[in-house]
Every structure is written in structure tokens, then in C-alpha cells.
Amino acid sequence: MPKHRIQLVALSPAPGDLLPLFLSRVPAGFPSPAEDYVEGRIDLNRLLIRKPAATFLVQVVGDSMEGDGIHEGDRLIVVKGKRVRAGMVVIAVLNSDLMVKRYQTRGGRAVLESSNPKYKPLEIPDGAELEIWGVVEYVIHPL
Amino acid sequence: MLFTPSNPGSIVALVDCNNFYVSCERVFNPMLEGVPTVVLSNNDGCVVARSEEAKALGIRMTVPLFKIKDLVKVHNVQALSSNYTLYGDMSARVMEILSQFTPEREQYSIDESFLNLTGLPCPDLTEYGREMRATVRACTGIPVSVGIAETKTLAKVANRLAKKSRKAGGTLNLVGSPYVEEALKRTAVEDVWGVGPQYAKLLRRHRIENALQLRDAPDAWVKQHMTIVGLRMVHELRGIPCIPLELAPPPKKGLCVSRSFGHPIETLVEMEEAVATYAARATGKVRKEKRAATSLVITLETNPFKPAEPQYFNSYLLEFPTPTQSTPEVIHMALEALRKIFRPGYKYKRAGVLFPELVPEDQVQASLFDLVDRDRSRTLMTAVDQVQKKQGRNILAFAAQGSQRWQTRFEHRTPRYTTRWDELLRVKAA
Numbered sequence: 001m002p003k004h005r006i007q008l009v010a011l012s013p014a015p016g017d018l019l020p021l022f023l024s025r026v027p028a029g030f031p032s033p034a035e036d037y038v039e040g041r042i043d044l045n046r047l048l049i050r051k052p053a054a055t056f057l058v059q060v061v062g063d064s065m066e067g068d069g070i071h072e073g074d075r076l077i078v079v080k081g082k083r084v085r086a087g088m089v090v091i092a093v094l095n096s097d098l099m100v101k102r103y104q105t106r107g108g109r110a111v112l113e114s115s116n117p118k119y120k121p122l123e124i125p126d127g128a129e130l131e132i133w134g135v136v137e138y139v140i141h142p143l
Numbered sequence: 144m145l146f147t148p149s150n151p152g153s154i155v156a157l158v159d160c161n162n163f164y165v166s167c168e169r170v171f172n173p174m175l176e177g178v179p180t181v182v183l184s185n186n187d188g189c190v191v192a193r194s195e196e197a198k199a200l201g202i203r204m205t206v207p208l209f210k211i212k213d214l215v216k217v218h219n220v221q222a223l224s225s226n227y228t229l230y231g232d233m234s235a236r237v238m239e240i241l242s243q244f245t246p247e248r249e250q251y252s253i254d255e256s257f258l259n260l261t262g263l264p265c266p267d268l269t270e271y272g273r274e275m276r277a278t279v280r281a282c283t284g285i286p287v288s289v290g291i292a293e294t295k296t297l298a299k300v301a302n303r304l305a306k307k308s309r310k311a312g313g314t315l316n317l318v319g320s321p322y323v324e325e326a327l328k329r330t331a332v333e334d335v336w337g338v339g340p341q342y343a344k345l346l347r348r349h350r351i352e353n354a355l356q357l358r359d360a361p362d363a364w365v366k367q368h369m370t371i372v373g374l375r376m377v378h379e380l381r382g383i384p385c386i387p388l389e390l391a392p393p394p395k396k397g398l399c400v401s402r403s404f405g406h407p408i409e410t411l412v413e414m415e416e417a418v419a420t421y422a423a424r425a426t427g428k429v430r431k432e433k434r435a436a437t438s439l440v441i442t443l444e445t446n447p448f449k450p451a452e453p454q455y456f457n458s459y460l461l462e463f464p465t466p467t468q469s470t471p472e473v474i475h476m477a478l479e480a481l482r483k484i485f486r487p488g489y490k491y492k493r494a495g496v497l498f499p500e501l502v503p504e505d506q507v508q509a510s511l512f513d514l515v516d517r518d519r520s521r522t523l524m525t526a527v528d529q530v531q532k533k534q535g536r537n538i539l540a541f542a543a544q545g546s547q548r549w550q551t552r553f554e555h556r557t558p559r560y561t562t563r564w565d566e567l568l569r570v571k572a573a
Contacts, residue, residue, distance in 0.1 A: 053236040053283065054236070054239075054281075056560070056561060057561075058567050058568045058569070059569055060569075060572045061571055062572035064571075064572040064573050067573040070572060080283065081282035096174040096203060097571060098570045099571045099572070100570045114572070119573070
């Protein structure tokens with residue numbers, strides 16, 4: 001019956017192996033032609049979220065904004081505290097519901113528009129309080 | 144470039160969030176606006192936050208839910224489980240925004256901070272306070288109140304009045320104000336920072352009922368009855384700053400993880416799981432603070448709200464042979480201590496692991512008889528911490544922590560809107 005033996009292999013150099021030692025000092029790294037042009041890699045966090053304390057992610061339910069490339073299940077990068085201007089896509093609070101719509105003004109009235117012909121624009125009646133929860137800056141749509 | 148500070152004397156603002164937990168919930172659920180809402184403690188036991196409407200119904204802080212069950216039903220009070228993950232993140236956002244207004248900020252609790260406004264070039268402090276309020280509200284949805292004065296204690300007085308007085312509109316500046324005495328008169332003595340119920344009783348016995356009377360009390364009397372700490376507080380009421388901002392929190396001397404159970408625990412096996420879990424969490428916190436534990440105390444309690452059931456309260460102190468940061472080691476000793484005091488036949492409601500004394504981690508001196516490989520243990524713990532940091536606490540646990548069926552209940556907890564990819568706020572495109 002053959003004897004089974006376990007052979008141990010050392011991972012560190014055994015005494016007797018000598019590592020070459022540099023006798024003169026070498027400056028760290030090699031002189032690179034790119035040295036003066038090095039930039040930090042693209043960081044999506046820093047590029048897309050400029051005010052982290054005021055930035056929130058939300059998820060879309062429904063298809064009324066498909067014309068803007070916002071589909072069911074997509075996630076939106078929303079910023080609170082930004083000044084709202086006509087033409088911006090916003091998250092609006094209407095009758096306690098949170099909706100994603102495009103904010104427009106028509107003749108001094110606020111209107112919330114969809115970008116899907118199935119849905120009519122919502123005119124905000126005089127005196128009704130429209131609250132803008134935040135402005136949508138980016139949509140994250142997985143393909 | 145030099146600027147001449149327009150406010151050479153000391154100026155402190157106290158900014159705190161109104162009904163913080165409820166306010167956090169309302170940011171993500173507008174249907175809660177105007178509706179009486181309460182947030183419940185771990186295990187949905189007691190009320191830990193109330194909206195103004197809930198306060199108006201007479202619901203008091205820390206009242207157990209079962210005591211107000213009828214009120215809740217009749218008035219359709221919304222009762223939510225605490226969502227600490229959410230509140231912690233919202234708190235960080237509020238504080239980040241406040242830090243834009245001054246470089247020196249002392250966080251006092253999850254929803255309040257003192258801000259040092261000394262020397263800042265803002266000629267109109269009230270306006271600055273309003274700007275803080277408006278910015279926090281716009282960027283996070285959280286309403287805050289701002290009190291500004293020469294000292295922390297006065298800033299607290301101002302803050303409370305800012306919150307209560309409709310005229311103030313959420314911001315009150317007492318610096319150089321002709322209304323300081325009026326403000327102090329309107330502050331009951333028990334509402335002064337540093338006056339607890341015992342001192343309040345004492346003061347009232349001596350006809351000191353409001354902050355103005357306290358301010359004008361003679362120094363010798365104050366020192367005699369309220370010690371030098373009380374005297375400091377009175378000086379602060381007079382506008383002399385005595386309590387500096389603590390910009391770096393002092394290292395905590397002791398550390399405790401103690402929770403009540405979702406359902407009472409009766410077996411040793413389940414109790415060992417619970418204690419092991421608390422021990423693991425507590426030891427993780429110790430490592431985070433770069434310290435080591437020198438001893439532990441295990442505590443066990445039955446439910447004091449059920450006096451008909453047999454009651455048992457006990458604790459056990461175990462000193463470690465060497466200070467340690469190692470979870471498996473602490474679990475082992477925690478279970479040893481537990482077995483000394485666990486008694487079958489009781490329905491335990493709560494257990495705790497407490498480290499009464501912590502030392503800096505570089506003070507860990509291995510004893511001659513130390514059998515533990517400290518380096519290997521440290522490598523293991525670092526790896527565990529890194530996985531937990533990246534993937535969440537529940538991904539990796541020690542075997543002794545068990546199946547976790549006794550974990551605290553959060554029946555009505557809202558989603559973790561800001562920390563979980565799968566729990567985001569839903570918006571309608573409809």
C-alpha cells in the first residue's frame with residue numbers, strides 16, 4: 001500500500017533565497033509622459049449628485065411619462081430645494097399623491113403635463129395648493 | 144482678506160427638528176399631513192413621537208400603545224413603527240445642510256444641533272435663522288425651529304419659544320433683544336435646560352417659577368442648592384457663556400446593547416441566541432470606537448407591565464482576563480455569564496449586554512496566560528466588519544446568534560426610502 005504523504009509548500013522564500021537589493025535609490029514610479037495630465041476617473045456619484053443632502057432616489061409606477069423616456073420601474077434622481085421653472089420634470093404632490101409630471105405654466109396657471117397621449121394635462125385650479133416635492137434631474141433606465 | 148465680524152460676542156444657535164420622526168415619515172407620505180400620527184418604539188410598545196394633532200388629542204410621550212388603543216381607533220390615529228434607518232439618514236442630511244451655515248456645529252441629539260455663530264459676518268441674525276429654516280425645509284422637507292442667543296441655555300429658551308409662538312414663525316433671536324426678560328418670564332422653570340423635576344420642585348418651593356426669577360436668584364443661594372453646575376446654568380441665563388460647544392464628542396465610557404423581545408423568551412436556547420446577537424453588536428460598536436472591553440454585565444428582565452406573571456430581574460458582572468475586541472470571545476463570556484443567572488419558568492421580556500468600562504484599543508496588553516491569537520482574531524474581526532459594512536449587518540453572523548426569531552417586531556414600519564434600492568419612494572406616472 002503506497003504511503004500518502006502531504007507535502008507542504010512554503011509560500012514565502014525559504015532561507016537561502018536572496019532577493020536582489022537595489023544599491024542605489026530609485027525615485028518612486030517611472031517618469032511618465034502622462035504625469036502632468038492625470039485626472040481622477042469619472043465618478044458618477046459626484047457628477048450626477050451635486051447636493052447629496054438634498055438628493056433622493058424614487059421609483060416610477062405607471063406609463064404617463066414614456067414620451068420623456070421615463071418608463072415603469074425606472075428610478076429617478078430627484079433634487080429637493082431647487083428652484084422650479086416651467087418645462088422642468090418634477091415630483092408634485094397633488095391631493096396627497098406623489099406624481100411625476102412636467103410642470104408648465106399657461107396663462108398664469110400651473111399645469112402638470114404627461115408625455116403619453118393616453119393622459120390629459122392636469123390644470124391646477126386657482127387656490128389649490130400645488131407642492132413641488134423635487135425636480136427630476138436624471139432617469140435611470142436599465143436596458 | 145480681513146473682515147470685521149459684526150458679532151464680536153458669543154453667539155449660539157440651537158436648531159432642532161419639529162416632531163422629527165413624524166416629520167421624516169411625512170416627507171415620504173403626504174397623506175400623513177394634518178392627520179394625528181404617532182411613531183412607536185421598538186416592538187411597537189410605546190409612543191416615542193407625536194404630531195401636533197396627536198398631541199392635541201392628549202397622547203403623551205412614552206405612553207404604551209395599548210393604553211391609547213381606543214383613542215387610536217376613534218380618531219384614526221396613524222401608528223407607525225420606528226424606522227430608525229430612515230431617521231438616521233434624514234438626520235445626517237439636516238445636519239449636513241446646517242453645517243453649511245457655520246463651520247462649528249455640535250450635534251446634541253439625533254434631531255438637534257448647537258451652531259456657533261460667533262464672528263460670522265451676518266448682520267441680521269434673525270434673517271440668518273430664517274434662512275437656515277427655509278433651506279432645511281426646502282432641501283429635506285423637515286421643519287426646524289431656530290433659537291439664537293449669547294449662550295446655549297438661552298438659545299434653548301429661544302428655540303422653545305420659536306416653536307411655540309406663532310408670531311415668532313419658527314425663528315427667535317434674543318441677542319440684544321429688548322424682549323429677553325419677557326422670554327424668560329414665559330419660560331417655566333422646569334423648561335430650562337438643566338432643571339429636572341427634582342430641581343423644579345425645589346425652586347418652586349422657594350417661589351422661583353420661571354426662568355427670569357431663576358436668573359435673578361442670588362449666586363450664593365444657587366451654588367448652595369444646585370451646586371456649581373446650577374450656577375453655571377444661571378450665569379448662562381444671564382448671557383455669560385459657560386458651556387462651550389463640544390465639537391468632538393467625548394469618547395463614551397461604557398457601552399450597552401439592550402432590547403426587548405418581539406415575543407417573550409422562555410428557553411435558554413433562545414436566550415443564548417439573543418444574548419449572542421447583542422454581544423456581537425456591542426462588540427462591533429466597541430471596535431468602531433477603536434476601544435476594547437474590559438468586562439461585561441448581562442441583564443435579564445421579565446415584563447414589569449405584567450405583574451400577574453412571575454417577575455425576575457438579575458444581572459451578572461464578568462471581568463475579562465484581557466481587554467478584548469473579539470466578538471467570538473465576548474460571545475463566549477456573555478453566554479457564560481448568562482448561564483449563571485438564567486432561570487427557567489419565566490417569560491423574559493428584555494435582555495442586555497453592557498460593557499461598563501472601555502479602554503483605548505492600543506492599551507490591550509496580552510497577559511502571559513493569554514491563549515488567544517490576537518493578530519488572527521483582529522484579522523477576522525476586520526473582515527467581518529468590512530462585509531457587514533458593505534452588505535448589511537444581517538448577512539454575516541456568528542453561529543451562536545441563531546435564527547433570530549425573537550427579534551424586535553416592526554409591524555408597521557415604512558420602507559427605508561433612502562438606503563434601500565428596493566424600498567424607494569414610489570411616484571405615479573399616471
